[in-house]
Amino acid sequence: MMKVQKGDVIRLHYTGKVKETGEVFDTTYEEVAxxxxxxxxxGIYGPVPIAVGAGHVLGGLDEQLEGLEVGKKYEIIVPPEKGFGKRDPKLxxxxxxxxxxxxxxxxxxxMPVEIETESGRKLKGRVLTVSGGxxxxxxxxxxxxKHLIYEAEVVEKIEDPIEKVKALIELRMPMVDTEKVIIEVGEKDVTVDFSNxxxxxxxxxxxExxxxxDLKFIGYEEVNFKPGVDELLKPPEEKGEEVVELEEEVSEPLVEKTEENEEAEEKEKGEAKETEEPSSENAEEAETAEKKTKKKTTRKSTSRKSTKGRKTRRTTTRKTTSKKKTKAAEEKKGESKEE
Incomplete structure (x- = not known):
């Protein structure tokens, strides 16, 4: 039979009781609970994965796991000083x-109570007596x-390196599906990828x-995680301010002023004025032509309007005269019929 040694990763079933009263205070068996x-x-029930000697269980139990045989049941007695400590009257x-x-x-x-000290520390206690205020x-x-009794059984001693890592992940993060974790192990190094x-x-x-x-306790000198703790604790990067590049204005090259340059500039300005502004004579001619054009246009419009009016009147007069003649003829016909 295999025996357990310090640093081994095992699966342990146990039930803890108070020796004096037989009270069960902890167990890995669902039915017993x-x-x-x-x-x-x-809670999660079933054999708990632990590394022997790593302090994953009560110290008095942990130190007595060494030397136990796998598959065999034991009764382990833990004294107060290696269990939950001796009673302290000062408390x-x-x-x-x-x-x-x-x-x-x-x-x-x-009654269970919780009291906060002046330093902010919270202490959990139990009311012993209430008397005289x-x-x-x-x-x-x-x-x-109290003396404690543990009924313990080492169910399995895990040998495969990857399964050891999975067992410790199960201990520390029981909600993780270890099938989604990528594990790579070497002789002295291990990489655990939690990305998925x-x-x-x-x-x-x-x-992590x-x-x-835990992983260093069982012998790995270098432990890497993806994503690592440093990466997880790193604050999100702030978006940098947008840098807008301004186009530089292209300035004219500086030219030293000379008499020749000044004469050339004045000449260019003069030519520009002649092109933009018409001479006074041309301006007068243009104004006269514009006035004549306006007069002709006015006369034509007036004559057209008056002619149109005369034509309308003549047409109306002719229509009225013809109507009178027609009426007179009808009256004569009527008189002849009466005779």
Missing amino acids: KEAGIYNEN IKTFTLGQFRRQGIYPFPG RVRVDFNHPYAG AGLDRNTLVLG ILLES
Whole structure:
């Protein structure tokens, strides 16, 4: 039978009890948890993957795993000092009843409480007694000073390097589908790629920090992650301001002024004026021609209008005369008929 050594990655089944009372306080068996009333719907039950000696379980249990045979069940006794510690009388504090009631709390023996110290540290405790306006609270661990019994079984000792890494990922990040994780191992180095694992940044950061410690504990000197912790903690890059390049204005070359240059400039200006502005004589001729044109146009328009008016009147007169003649003829015909 194979024996467990420090640094081995194993799968462990166990149930922890208080020796004095037989109370079950922890277990990897789902049915036992339900029977003991400590079942957690969100918990994961089954053999837990751990690295022996890495502190993944209670210290008093961890150190006694070395030398155990795979597949064999053991009963391991853990003394208080290697379990949840000895009871410390200094951790029993007394408060006034008013301190609780001002916060809307009505304490009773056995009630769990949480108190924040002046330094901001939160302490979890349990009410021991309520009497005479005084409340005594015990901040020792509930199992401090107790002897513990573990019923333990090493179910499997993992030998394959990649399966070891997967087991430790399962321990630190149980929500990860290890089939989506790419693992490359060498003699002293390992690379773990979580790119396709679909984890949020915070989970990855914490998981990688813990996992790095575990992988180095089992013998890897160089541990790499994709994406790495540094990359995950790096703040998003800010978009740089757009740089607009301005076209430089092309300036005319500087030319030293001389008498010849000045004469040439004046000549060019004079020619430009002659081209743009007509002479005074030409201007007068143009104005006279424009006036004549306007007069002719006015006369033609007037004659056309008057002629048109005369034609209209003549036509109307002729029509009226013919109507009178027709009426007179009709009257004569009527008279002849009467005769």
